[in-house]
Amino acid sequence: MFSMSVDTSRKARIEEMRRADKSRERRNRIVAFSVGGAVLAGLIGFGAYVFTKESDRKNSEVADAKGPIKGEKVWDAKKLGRTHVTKQVTYPMTPPVGGDHHQAWMNCQGDVYKKPVPAMNAVHSLEHGAVWVTYNDKAPKADLDKLAAKVKKTQYSLMSPLQEQAGPIMLSAWGKQVTVDGADDPRVNRFFTRYVMGPQTPEPGAACSNGVTLDASGAPVMGGGMRE
Known part of the structure; x- marks a missing residue:
């Protein structure tokens, strides 16, 4: 048990x-x-x-x-002349955003010019849909280096100095223009995105190559020339 x-x-x-x-x-x-x-x-x-x-x-x-892009100035594209002329044109704005111009355009395949370019040729580039970056000696070098890098990888854009302009750094397209604070200003990307071959372009599909460039002395020449 x-x-x-x-x-x-x-x-x-x-x-x-x-x-x-x-x-x-x-x-x-x-x-x-x-x-x-x-x-x-x-x-x-x-x-x-x-x-x-x-x-x-x-x-x-x-x-x-x-x-809208803050601070952007806009001109009536229909009132900007588009006649090819040989005599010098006096533009009402600096840099110009349109108007009568030379029959040859400034090369704008991401061309960065170290010396001023002829305005009449640059205006023709704007007519083809390019964005033109201009600057004077008040622009910081670091910003210019960044902008140059952006231009070099962007077809239908060009960059050159222009001492006479009001702002240190300005962006122009046909009938459009804005002064920016620097290379990192968000308006730079917005302007490029909107206006590189944008809807403002009078001649969409027109070339940005085989036009005018600058030689080593800074003189305008047809063809390849100096492209940095």
Whole structure:
């Protein structure tokens, strides 16, 4: 009888241990499920946050791209002359954003000129859809280096010094112009995005090569010449 009592007690303890193990397993599953659910919810929430922020950023960029550029000056393109002339033209704005011009355009395949270019040839480049970056001696060299790098990788753009202009750094397209604070001014990218071969272009698809460039002395020449 003593042996049977011991066996019964042992079985009871074993059964109790099994129940305890099962109880722990259930608790662990519940905890794991709860933690997993919280992590999943967190990931979903974070993903939704990132998606919302990215969506807001893209919507902001679209709205920004369509909105006015702060400080931009605009001229009526229809009132800007487009006649090819040989006599010197006096433009009402510096740098000019349109008007009668020379029949040969200034090369604008990302050309960075270290010396002033003839305005009448540069205006013809604007007619073809180019953006013209100009600067005077008040512009910081670091900004000019950044702008030169941007121009060099942008077809239908050119850059040259122009001491007579009012602002240190100015961007011009046909009928459009803005003075910017520096190379990192967000208006630089907006102006390029909007106006390089943009809707303001009187002659879309016209060439920006095989026109006028500058030789080593800074004199205008037809053809390859000096391109930096």
